[in-house]
Amino acid sequence: MNVSLKQSALALAAVAAIGIGSISVANAEETLVVVSWGGAYTDSQQKAYHEPYMAMHPDVKIVNDDSSAEAVAKLRAMSESGNVSWALVDAVASDAIRLCDEGLIEEIDFDKVLAPAPDGTPASQDFGNLIVSPCFIPQIVYSTTFGYRTDLVKEPPTTIADVFDLEKIPGKRSLEKRPIGNLEWALIADGVDPEKVYDVLDTEEGVDRAFAKLDTIKDQVVWWEAGAQTPQLLADGEVVMGSTYNGRLFSVIEEEKQPVAMMWDWQVFDLDGWVVPVGGPNHDLVMDYLKFATDTQRLADQAKFISYGPARKSSAPLVGKHASLGIEMGPHMPTAPENAKHTLLFNYEWWADRRDDLTERFNAWLAQ
Amino acid sequence: MTTEAATQQVMTTADGTPLKVSLAKAQRRLKIRALLLVAPLLLFILITFFVPVFDMLFRSVENQIVPEVLENTAPLLLKWDDRDGELPPEEVFAAAKEDFVKGAKAKTILRVGSRMNYEQSGFSSLFRKTARRAKNFESPYKEAFIKADRKWGDLDTWRILKRESGAFTISYYLAAMDLSYGPSGDITMKPKGEAIYLTLFWRTLKLSFLITILCLALAYPISYLMSTLPLKTSNLLMILVLLPFWTSLLVRTTAWIALLQQEGVINDLLVYFGLITDDNRLAMIHNATGTVVAMTHILLPFMVLPLFSVMKTIPPTYMRAAKNLGATPTVAFIRVYFPNTVSGIGAGGILVFIISIGYYITPALVGGVDGTLISNFIAYHMSTSLNWGLAAALGVLLLGIVLVLYYFYDKIVGVDNMKFG
Numbered sequence: 001m002n003v004s005l006k007q008s009a010l011a012l013a014a015v016a017a018i019g020i021g022s023i024s025v026a027n028a029e030e031t032l033v034v035v036s037w038g039g040a041y042t043d044s045q046q047k048a049y050h051e052p053y054m055a056m057h058p059d060v061k062i063v064n065d066d067s068s069a070e071a072v073a074k075l076r077a078m079s080e081s082g083n084v085s086w087a088l089v090d091a092v093a094s095d096a097i098r099l100c101d102e103g104l105i106e107e108i109d110f111d112k113v114l115a116p117a118p119d120g121t122p123a124s125q126d127f128g129n130l131i132v133s134p135c136f137i138p139q140i141v142y143s144t145t146f147g148y149r150t151d152l153v154k155e156p157p158t159t160i161a162d163v164f165d166l167e168k169i170p171g172k173r174s175l176e177k178r179p180i181g182n183l184e185w186a187l188i189a190d191g192v193d194p195e196k197v198y199d200v201l202d203t204e205e206g207v208d209r210a211f212a213k214l215d216t217i218k219d220q221v222v223w224w225e226a227g228a229q230t231p232q233l234l235a236d237g238e239v240v241m242g243s244t245y246n247g248r249l250f251s252v253i254e255e256e257k258q259p260v261a262m263m264w265d266w267q268v269f270d271l272d273g274w275v276v277p278v279g280g281p282n283h284d285l286v287m288d289y290l291k292f293a294t295d296t297q298r299l300a301d302q303a304k305f306i307s308y309g310p311a312r313k314s315s316a317p318l319v320g321k322h323a324s325l326g327i328e329m330g331p332h333m334p335t336a337p338e339n340a341k342h343t344l345l346f347n348y349e350w351w352a353d354r355r356d357d358l359t360e361r362f363n364a365w366l367a368q
Numbered sequence: 369m370t371t372e373a374a375t376q377q378v379m380t381t382a383d384g385t386p387l388k389v390s391l392a393k394a395q396r397r398l399k400i401r402a403l404l405l406v407a408p409l410l411l412f413i414l415i416t417f418f419v420p421v422f423d424m425l426f427r428s429v430e431n432q433i434v435p436e437v438l439e440n441t442a443p444l445l446l447k448w449d450d451r452d453g454e455l456p457p458e459e460v461f462a463a464a465k466e467d468f469v470k471g472a473k474a475k476t477i478l479r480v481g482s483r484m485n486y487e488q489s490g491f492s493s494l495f496r497k498t499a500r501r502a503k504n505f506e507s508p509y510k511e512a513f514i515k516a517d518r519k520w521g522d523l524d525t526w527r528i529l530k531r532e533s534g535a536f537t538i539s540y541y542l543a544a545m546d547l548s549y550g551p552s553g554d555i556t557m558k559p560k561g562e563a564i565y566l567t568l569f570w571r572t573l574k575l576s577f578l579i580t581i582l583c584l585a586l587a588y589p590i591s592y593l594m595s596t597l598p599l600k601t602s603n604l605l606m607i608l609v610l611l612p613f614w615t616s617l618l619v620r621t622t623a624w625i626a627l628l629q630q631e632g633v634i635n636d637l638l639v640y641f642g643l644i645t646d647d648n649r650l651a652m653i654h655n656a657t658g659t660v661v662a663m664t665h666i667l668l669p670f671m672v673l674p675l676f677s678v679m680k681t682i683p684p685t686y687m688r689a690a691k692n693l694g695a696t697p698t699v700a701f702i703r704v705y706f707p708n709t710v711s712g713i714g715a716g717g718i719l720v721f722i723i724s725i726g727y728y729i730t731p732a733l734v735g736g737v738d739g740t741l742i743s744n745f746i747a748y749h750m751s752t753s754l755n756w757g758l759a760a761a762l763g764v765l766l767l768g769i770v771l772v773l774y775y776f777y778d779k780i781v782g783v784d785n786m787k788f789g
Contacts, residue, residue: 073751098754101482101496103475172630177737222654223737237631349493356753357489357562363745364564366737 031061032282032289036090038066040251044305045090047323049293052301056292060285071095075104075277084279087286090139093132093271094180094355097348100135105275107134113287115295117314126296126312130271132348137294138273138311140302143334143343144181145267147234147249148241151259157241160266160342161189164217174230174242177223179362180351181243181268184344186213188266198347207358211365223366234260246334250307254325254332264339270346271311309335421767428760431537433483434529437476438467442533450527460526461509468502486755487528487539494519527553540761565745565762569769572741575660576724582664583671583720584713591675591712596684606676613669621733624662628653628734654736662730667723671716678712714781722770742766 034050036042042064050062065086067074072095078084079102091099099105108114110131114123124131130138148157153169162168163185175182184197190213192200200206222239224230230244231252246267252258274294276286292298299310300318307329310316319329330336334343379387435442440463448456471477481495498516505512513520531553532539542548542555546563550556557563590609594602612620627633630649638644652658682705690700728743735741742762749759777783 070751072754076754076756098482101478101492103479225732236629238629349496352496353485353491353493354489356486356755359753360564361562364560364562367564367567368561 029059029061030282030285031063032087032285033063033065033085034088034090035065035067035071035086037068038064040247040306042066044302045293047305048302049289049298052298053289053292060289062289072099075099076102079104079278084277085281086277087280087282088289089275089277090272091136091275093136093138093273094346094348094351096136096273096275097133097352099275100133101352104278105135106278108137108276110137113290115291117296117312119314121314123294126314128313130311132271135275136271136273137275137290138271139294139299140272140308141269141311141335142272142308143246143264143267143269144176144243145246145249145334146241146243146263146265147230147252147260148263149234149237149239149259150261152237152240156261157263158265159189160185162263163241164189164213166217166220169240171240172220172222172238173217174222174224174233174239174244176243177225177366179358180346180355182214182362183207183210183358184268185266186210188344189213194266194342194344197344198350201350201354207361211361214365234258246332247307250332254322254327262339264334264341266342266344267334267339268344268346269334272308273311303329303333307332307334309333424760424763427756428540428764429536429538430757431483431532432535433476433479434532435535437471437474437480438464438529438533440464441467441529445526445530445533448526448530450523450530453523455510455521455523456526458508458510461513462507464513465502465505465509468499472499472502482754484528484532486543486758487532488524490519491525491528494525524551537757540757541765543758544761544765565742568740568742568745569765571656571738572725572743572766573769575656575663575739575741576721579660579663579667579724580671580717580721582660583668584717586664587668587671587675587716588709588713591672591679594672594676595679595682609669609672612665617666617729618733620666621662621730624658624665625653625734628658628661653734654739656735656739658734658736659731659739659741662734663724663727666730667720670719670723674715674719675709675712678709678715682708710781714777718774718777721773725770726766 034045036045046064050064054060054062068090071089071091075084075086075089078086089105096105100107110124110127111122114137116122117126127138130141132138146157146163148169150156152171155168157163157169163173183201187197187200187206187210188194190209192206192209201210222233222242224233224242224244227245227248230239230242231248233239233242234252235256235258241263246262249260249262252260253262274290276283276290280286294312296312296314297318299312300315300320302308303310303315303319304321304323310319316333316335319333321327322329331338334340381387381390438445441460444460444463445456448460450456468477471480477499478492478495481492481499484491484495494517498513498520501516505516519525528549531549539549544565546558546566547555548558590605594605594609596602597605625632629635630651632653634652635644635649639646639649644650652661686704686708687700690704691697695703725741726743727741728747731739731741732744732747735744743766746759746762746766749755749762774783
């Protein structure tokens with residue numbers, strides 16, 4: 001009784017969650033529903049991947065579903081109800097690792113499923129150390145970094161320590177409302193050797209030290225939860241500097257021409273990529289699409305539409321100009337040598353362990 | 369002779385069936401028809417309301433994953449006596465090896481790792497590391513486990529596993545009430561830097577109450593005006609009340625951001641008129657003030673409508689009669705008009721209070737740090753941390769609080785007094 005009751009409840013929850021949008025209609029042409037983040041990001045995928053693929057395969061129709069933000073919870077609900085309706089999902093690496101742990105997404109045989117680089121380097125080597133989970137095909141490297149109002153600061157910030165320096169740069173700053181990234185920055189700004197950040201964070205004193213550093217600017221921080229908030233806060237002059245995704249800052253600076261500039265010091269790299277739900281529909285089509293959409297040229301093409309770096313090493317030399325603005329995109333990539341002097345890649349494994357308790361502590365700290 | 373008398377006593381219909389049976393049949397048919405008519409609604413409520421609520425109740429204590437995946441280890445652990453300060457015997461390690469190998473193959477073992485990570489950070493990577501190596505473990509397994517990760521040699525690791533080996537757990541409720549297990553298994557309050565949920569429950573109740581009072585204070589005069597003005601004017605006022613009600617919630621919330629932020633309209637005006645200086649702009653959004661202002665605005669119609677419909681039914685002659693009998697306007701209001709509106713206040717108050725206690729979007733957008741409510745954390749645990757057990761426990765506690773408050777409301781005001789129109 002319990003089981004059937006539970007299952008029916010879950011089936012219902014899943015049906016409600018999936019909604020009408022993703023019920024694929026069976027007809028002559030095959031429909032592939034791609035779940036992604038929406039907005040400018042889905043647009044860039046539409047232009048770089050979906051449209052060329054549909055041009056090559058006229059019988060395939062690719063439909064976008066902007067649900068990536070709820071992907072983790074929905075995939076689990078679908079899996080529990082035994083009705084997985086998503087074929088392909090765009091997710092960030094930390095979510096992918098968690099989904100992989102739960103056995104909700106498929107492990108990928110990189111060299112078998114994905115195309116090699118043009119010079120024949122197998123995919124697994126071309127992606128190299130960006131393969132952080134066996135279930136996750138990296139697509140882009142994005143970074144969380146700082147933008148500042150050029151007209152509201154007396155002297156521009158140049159290092160991460162300036163973010164924590166209220167004397168050099170007075171005024172409000174915006175930071176993401178989560179411990180991930182902020183604790184690392186706090187420690188680096190406090191003088192910890194960046195190589196040893198996670199060793200220090202592993203100790204109770206290290207965590208205390210990071211929170212103590214954050215304490216020094218706490219009353220000057222506006223906490224954001226959605227990537228669009230910092231650009232808006234900067235545009236309104238509500239903050240003088242703030243962290244957000246580099247692509248968002250690119251559009252504030254180059255597309256909207258706001259008086260904002262980038263501060264790349266200790267930008268935190270993160271990865272976004274594809275995951276394939278276990279038991280999802282259109283499996284063969286998904287694999288064929290993935291082979292196409294993650295090849296060297298396609299990844300380089302995406303950078304024409306949004307300023308995120310391609311995850312393949314072989315794509316980097318192929319990055320060209322922005323499709324409509326005509327600016328050379330290379331220098332705007334977080335991976336460009338000029339910008340990537342000091343970078344930090346999340347220690348995903350470490351955060352998988354500590355995410356729950358540190359988030360709790362972070363929230364308690366915020367509430368104090 | 370006797371049987372004949374008996375048959376004569378029973379009244380029958382034309383075809384010989386006893387009248388009683390026939391009547392019962394006809395009534396049963398009516399009952400079935402009535403039931404069929406309400407069946408869609410009944411089923412709807414059953415499926416969309418009761419089943420999820422019970423599922424939530426169940427989830428807040430459910431712990432099946434651990435005994436299911438650790439099927440060999442869990443029963444042995446439950447029997448193991450951890451009080452003598454020794455690690456579990458070799459047979460537990462051997463069983464654990466078997467479970468890890470099987471679980472790694474079925475890709476279920478890491479779920480246990482994530483589950484146990486809620487109890488203590490570090491289990492996630494401990495399980496991931498061990499699952500990778502378990503198939504190569506050889507006897508003696510105790511040494512093999514400890515070699516793979518030192519934590520397996522730690523008594524606490526096994527104590528926590530033993531504690532959570534049953535099919536049910538209370539640890540989600542403990543976490544939801546800022547309690548945790550101490551080193552020796554006793555339940556203690558979490559240290560001040562880590563406790564959060566009690567503060568949030570208290571804040572949710574406090575702000576909801578404040579919002580209800582503010583709604584009442586604003587809605588009472590409006591409703592009074594609407595019920596006494598001529599129809600044409602009161603219709604216009606009604607439209608003004610309802611127009612925001614029909615506007616998207618997100619639009620209304622973001623409009624408040626534009627108005628209240630530090631570089632926003634209200635601050636600009638205050639600076640322009642010299643009421644505040646430019647570097648002393650008021651912080652009215654991304655804090656509790658923002659939540660209260662925006663939610664009061666959004667929930668106001670829920671107070672105005674019941675109040676209005678109750679006030680509309682109060683004949684104006686009551687007040688005139690009171691004054692005629694010598695009451696001053698104040699006394700007439702307090703002793704005649706106000707008691708007649710109590711049922712509307714009750715209905716509106718409970719509506720606003722219960723809606724705001726579970727409100728989610730507006731506090732998430734304008735609440736900042738001290739204006740977020742418990743529902744924001746339930747949502748966080750549902751969609752981000754995937755700790756559905758804790759989300760369910762928080763939800764059950766919230767439901768419990770509402771039911772307790774409702775009980776007291778019924779005792780003090782009386783639910784029968786509530787009138788929506």
